[in-house]
Amino acid sequence: MITPIEATLLAFVLATALATALFCDVLSSIIVFAAYSLGMALVYTYLLAPDVALTEAAIGAGVTTILLLLTIAKTVRPPTDALFESVHVPGAVVMGAFALVLGAAVLPAMPAIGAESAPVWANPEVTQYYLENTYAETGVQNSVAAVLAAYRGFDTFGEAVVVFGAAVAVLLVLDREVFA
Amino acid sequence: MSSDDSYVESQVIMTTVKVVTPFVLTYGLFITFHGADAPGGGFQGGAVIGTVVLMIAFAFGIEPTREWLSNAAVVGLIAGGVVAFGAIGLASMALGGAFLQYDLLPIHHPVRYGIEGVEILGIAAIVSGTVIGLFFVTAAGFTAETLARPERSRVGTDQQRGETGGEE
Numbered sequence: 466m467i468t469p470i471e472a473t474l475l476a477f478v479l480a481t482a483l484a485t486a487l488f489c490d491v492l493s494s495i496i497v498f499a500a501y502s503l504g505m506a507l508v509y510t511y512l513l514a515p516d517v518a519l520t521e522a523a524i525g526a527g528v529t530t531i532l533l534l535l536t537i538a539k540t541v542r543p544p545t546d547a548l549f550e551s552v553h554v555p556g557a558v559v560m561g562a563f564a565l566v567l568g569a570a571v572l573p574a575m576p577a578i579g580a581e582s583a584p585v586w587a588n589p590e591v592t593q594y595y596l597e598n599t600y601a602e603t604g605v606q607n608s609v610a611a612v613l614a615a616y617r618g619f620d621t622f623g624e625a626v627v628v629f630g631a632a633v634a635v636l637l638v639l640d641r642e643v644f645a
Numbered sequence: 646m647s648s649d650d651s652y653v654e655s656q657v658i659m660t661t662v663k664v665v666t667p668f669v670l671t672y673g674l675f676i677t678f679h680g681a682d683a684p685g686g687g688f689q690g691g692a693v694i695g696t697v698v699l700m701i702a703f704a705f706g707i708e709p710t711r712e713w714l715s716n717a718a719v720v721g722l723i724a725g726g727v728v729a730f731g732a733i734g735l736a737s738m739a740l741g742g743a744f745l746q747y748d749l750l751p752i753h754h755p756v757r758y759g760i761e762g763v764e765i766l767g768i769a770a771i772v773s774g775t776v777i778g779l780f781f782v783t784a785a786g787f788t789a790e791t792l793a794r795p796e797r798s799r800v801g802t803d804q805q806r807g808e809t810g811g812e813e
Contacts, residue, residue: 519684625768629723
C-alpha cells in the first residue's frame with residue numbers, strides 16, 4: 466500500500482504539474498516547473514533509481530530552468546493580471562476522460578513496485594546476468610554504468626552523438642557559428 | 646542590445662557563488678569520476694560541471710564569462726568528447742576486436758578504465774560543453790539586426806564580440 470511519504474511526493478508532483486499548466490504568468494510557470502522537477506527527482510530517489518534522480522535534478526531542475534529563465538529574459542514576459550489561465554472546458558473534458566481511463570483501466574493492470582511479475586523480472590536471466598556478472602567482467606560496481614558504457618556501449622555512443630547533434634542543430638537554427 | 650544589459654552586481658549572489666562554486670565543481674567531478682562505482686556518471690556529472698559556469702555567469706555577468714571561456718574551449722569540449730568516445734571505440738577495432746571491446750586495450754584493468762575513459766573523456770565532456778554552449782547561445786539571443794542581416798552572424802569570434810559590445 467502507498468506510504469504517507471509516497472502520497473505526499475505524488476500529491477506535490479501532481480500539484481506542481483497542474484500549476485505549471487495553469488499559471489498565467491510565464492515566470493511563475495518556470496519556477497513551479499523547477500519545483501516539479503525537484504519532486505520528480507525525489508520520486509525517482511524513492512523508487513531506488515538514483516542515476517535517473519541525479520539526471521532529473523541536474524537537467525530538469527537546474528539547466529532547463531536556467532535556459533527557460535534566460536529565454537524570457539531575452540524575449541518578453543507577457544504582462545498579465547490574472548493568476549490562473551481560464552480552463553478550456555472541451556480540452557479539460559477530453560484530458561479528464563483520458564486520465565480516468567488511465568487511472569481506472571491501465572494503472573491497476575500494472576505490476577506493483579518490486580513485484581515478481583514486473584517486466585524487469587520477466588527475463589530474469591538477462592537482469593540477473595547483469596547483476597551477478599557485472600563486477601567480475603568489468604570491474605565496476607555500478608551495473609548501470611557497466612550496461613551503459615560496456616554491454617550497450619554502441620547505443621551510448623549514439624546517444625552521445627545525439628547530444629552533439631543537438632548542439633549543432635541549435636547553432637544552425639539560430640544561424641550562428643560560434644557558442645561564445 | 647548586449648546580453649548583460651540587465652546585469653546588476655549583487656553582493657549576496659556574488660559571495661554565495663564564490664563560496665558554493667568550488668563545492669559544486671567538486672561534486673560534479675566526484676559524480677563523474679566515481680560514476681563506475683556509485684550512482685551518477687558522465688552525463689549527470691557533466692551537467693553539474695556545466696552548471697558551475699552558469700552559476701559564475703549569473704553572479705559575474707554573462708558577457709565577461711563568455712569572454713573568459715572562448716568559443717574554442719566550448720567547441721573543443723563538445724567535439725573532443727565525441728572524438729574521444731569514438732577513438733576509444735575504434736582503438737579496439739584497430740586491435741582486431743569489436744567497437745568498444747575494452748578488454749583488448751593495452752592498459753591496466755582495460756574494461757574498468759575503458760568505461761571510465763568513455764564516461765569522463767567522452768560523455769562528461771560532451772554534456773558539460775553542450776550545457777555551456779546552449780547557455781551562451783541563448784544568452785546571445787537574436788536582435789532585430791541579426792535577423793535582418795544574417796551575414797552578421799557569420800563573422801569571426803573576435804569581430805562578433807566587438808559588435809555585440811557596440812550594439813547598445
